[in-house]
Amino acid sequence: MHTLRAARMTSDPIIKPDGTRARANMPDYAKAYAAFSWADAERDIDGFGDGSLNIAHEAVDRHVAAGHGAQVAIRWIAKAGDSRDITYSELQDLTNRFANVLRNQGLEKGDRVYSLLGRLPDLYIAALGTLKAGCVFCPLFSAFGPEPIQSRMEIGQANAIITSSRLYRRKLKGIRGNLPDLRTVFLIDGDEDATIDLNAAMNAANDTFTTERMQPEETALLHFTSGTTGKPKGVVHVHQAVVAHHATGRLALDLRPGDTYWCTADPGWVTGTSYGIIAPLTNRVTMIIDEAEFDVDRWYATLAREAVTVWYTAPTAIRMLMKAGASAAKPHDLTALRFMASVGEPLNPEAVIWSNNTFTMPFHDNWWQTETGGIMIANYAAMDVRPGSMGKPLPGIEAGIVAVEGGTLRELTAPMAIGELALRPGWPSMMRGYLHEQARYEKCFRDGWYLSGDLAMRDADGYFWFVGRGDDLIKSAGHLIGPFEVESALLEHEAVAEAGVIGVPDETAGEIVKAFVALKPGFEASESLLLELTGHARKRLGPAVAPKEIVFRQNLPKTRSGKIMRRLLKARELGLPEGDISTLESDER
Ligand code: ATP
Numbered sequence: 001m002h003t004l005r006a007a008r009m010t011s012d013p014i015i016k017p018d019g020t021r022a023r024a025n026m027p028d029y030a031k032a033y034a035a036f037s038w039a040d041a042e043r044d045i046d047g048f049g050d051g052s053l054n055i056a057h058e059a060v061d062r063h064v065a066a067g068h069g070a071q072v073a074i075r076w077i078a079k080a081g082d083s084r085d086i087t088y089s090e091l092q093d094l095t096n097r098f099a100n101v102l103r104n105q106g107l108e109k110g111d112r113v114y115s116l117l118g119r120l121p122d123l124y125i126a127a128l129g130t131l132k133a134g135c136v137f138c139p140l141f142s143a144f145g146p147e148p149i150q151s152r153m154e155i156g157q158a159n160a161i162i163t164s165s166r167l168y169r170r171k172l173k174g175i176r177g178n179l180p181d182l183r184t185v186f187l188i189d190g191d192e193d194a195t196i197d198l199n200a201a202m203n204a205a206n207d208t209f210t211t212e213r214m215q216p217e218e219t220a221l222l223h224f225t226s227g228t229t230g231k232p233k234g235v236v237h238v239h240q241a242v243v244a245h246h247a248t249g250r251l252a253l254d255l256r257p258g259d260t261y262w263c264t265a266d267p268g269w270v271t272g273t274s275y276g277i278i279a280p281l282t283n284r285v286t287m288i289i290d291e292a293e294f295d296v297d298r299w300y301a302t303l304a305r306e307a308v309t310v311w312y313t314a315p316t317a318i319r320m321l322m323k324a325g326a327s328a329a330k331p332h333d334l335t336a337l338r339f340m341a342s343v344g345e346p347l348n349p350e351a352v353i354w355s356n357n358t359f360t361m362p363f364h365d366n367w368w369q370t371e372t373g374g375i376m377i378a379n380y381a382a383m384d385v386r387p388g389s390m391g392k393p394l395p396g397i398e399a400g401i402v403a404v405e406g407g408t409l410r411e412l413t414a415p416m417a418i419g420e421l422a423l424r425p426g427w428p429s430m431m432r433g434y435l436h437e438q439a440r441y442e443k444c445f446r447d448g449w450y451l452s453g454d455l456a457m458r459d460a461d462g463y464f465w466f467v468g469r470g471d472d473l474i475k476s477a478g479h480l481i482g483p484f485e486v487e488s489a490l491l492e493h494e495a496v497a498e499a500g501v502i503g504v505p506d507e508t509a510g511e512i513v514k515a516f517v518a519l520k521p522g523f524e525a526s527e528s529l530l531l532e533l534t535g536h537a538r539k540r541l542g543p544a545v546a547p548k549e550i551v552f553r554q555n556l557p558k559t560r561s562g563k564i565m566r567r568l569l570k571a572r573e574l575g576l577p578e579g580d581i582s583t584l585e586s587d588e589r
């Protein structure tokens with residue numbers, strides 16, 4: 001089969017100035033990659049000196065012990081705009097109290113503590129206090145309905161949950177009887193029948209606590225995947241993962257002590273925990289947490305007012321900023337920004353170029369999964385950026401492009417060969433299992449590789465390029481076509497805000513390429529725009545790859561974590577069952 005050369009590789013690289021290189025945590029990627037060992041990385045965290053450790057100790061207590069207690073750990077911004085600062089020292093007290101509250105309620109090491117909360121300080125305190133107590137923390141996204149909440153609590157055998165009265169009444173009360181393991185419900189704002197008033201319990205609790213000494217392989221976190229390709233999986237992570245959280249925060253996000261850092265992800269998704277709680281705190285930054293949802297002006301105002309230095313967000317948000325135009329950024333002083341990164345979905349080259357023009361620095365795309373627990377492939381502060389590329393593997397990570405040939409798995413070494421993106425297992429934040437799905441877990445490993453389920457290519461210089469999810473690859477008239485390729489070309493057109501591309505069965509071609517397009521404000525769906533877009537795509541991609549059919553949509557179906565659900569576009573197109581849609585957000589057809 002003919003594999004496609006990426007049209008997107010035609011953009012010029014963004015060359016980093018020498019000053020930027022010299023200032024980066026990792027000034028020379030190749031040197032750092034060659035010299036790196038996980039044993040060295042482990043020396044950057046404290047541990048308890050006897051082989052045991054605890055994520056919460058690395059995130060909070062050790063900074064207080066080192067004299068940084070007065071530094072602000074969390075600046076929380078309420079929906080209404082008022083803010084609350086929590087220093088490292090206060091965070092230590094509060095998380096100690098929370099750990100004591102758990103103990104006072106009979107929760108022991110290994111018990112599962114869930115949260116169902118918006119981005120409130122209580123969520124962050126509960127996460128770290130749970131880890132201190134040696135319990136397993138599992139954050140649920142607060143917008144889930146009762147059914148997805150119940151299934152996730154069943155899978156993890158939740159023993160306790162912390163939530164609000166409103167969420168409790170609307171979502172939990174009715175299903176509580178179906179959850180035999182659930183012993184304790186904490187409410188952050190009062191109490192109801194058979195619940196605990198968390199505030200009262202916190203006030204009554206002692207503010208000293210001896211953090212549990214955890215073995216490296218003991219479970220710390222349970223995360224559910226985004227459900228983009230099917231039923232979400234419960235992914236198990238251990239305390240040792242903190243070694244990777246810390247190292248990747250430093251190397252891939254360029255985090256430094258004292259930075260003001262804003263990760264816009266909700267802790268209900270792995271990004272919001274690994275890089276919205278753990279990595280920033282272990283690197284002793286001041287984290288900005290915004291309770292509110294995306295809003296163009298609010299976001300720019302927050303970046304400016306808080307003098308954010310490092311910003312980590314996602315392609316959907318970036319595309320919405322692009323939709324609002326560079327003029328929306330103009331009135332704001334964003335000169336404090338030093339580094340911007342993106343994760344969760346492929347970042348279209350157009351978005352990288354746009355950000356470089358708008359902010360005088362590009363968004364740095366990086367790739368990872370709930371399963372990998374931390375960033376695996378990234379564009380680094382000191383590295384030139386090839387727009388549309390995910391970058392290069394992290395020091396300590398060996399990545400390859402593999403395919404089954406003649407019954408065995410082989411690494412494809414030819415530049416730009418399309419294959420499955422695979423990683424050599426063994427980094428600290430690798431998942432230790434899919435909960436209760438051992439067979440599915442084992443299927444991820446073959447011949448010494450972890451198989452990601454994503455398709456990618458590697459160029460001659462070692463940059464990786466995302467092609468699509470394994471399930472999303474389109475085979476049309478002898479060509480392998482990745483949806484990202486086509487979506488990115490469509491996005492270059494000034495009228496296009498978002499695009500989702502699928503393959504539709506066709507008798508002659510096997511499959512044909514079909515695109516769903518949402519327009520920017522000020523553009524109307526019309527026959528002439530359709531012709532223009534078709535022409536643009538053909539010119540950009542060639543007739544074999546350009547969509548045969550383009551349709552306009554108000555919105556594309558997305559997960560609540562902002563990923564385009566191509567499987568749903570396809571199921572609806574073909575009249576097939578929609579499958580698990582528990583994480584679906586917008587549902588306009
Ligand atoms: P599920 O596994 O339940 O279908 P999911 O794979 O979307 O959901 P996550 O673990 O949250 O769940 O997302 C990881 C996936 O997101 C990756 O496998 C990849 O497909 C996509 N992804 C993440 N970052 C990038 C990126 N920088 N470029 C391209 N794709 C990305």
Ligand code: MG
Pocket residue numbers: 225229369453
């Ligand atoms: Mg996945």
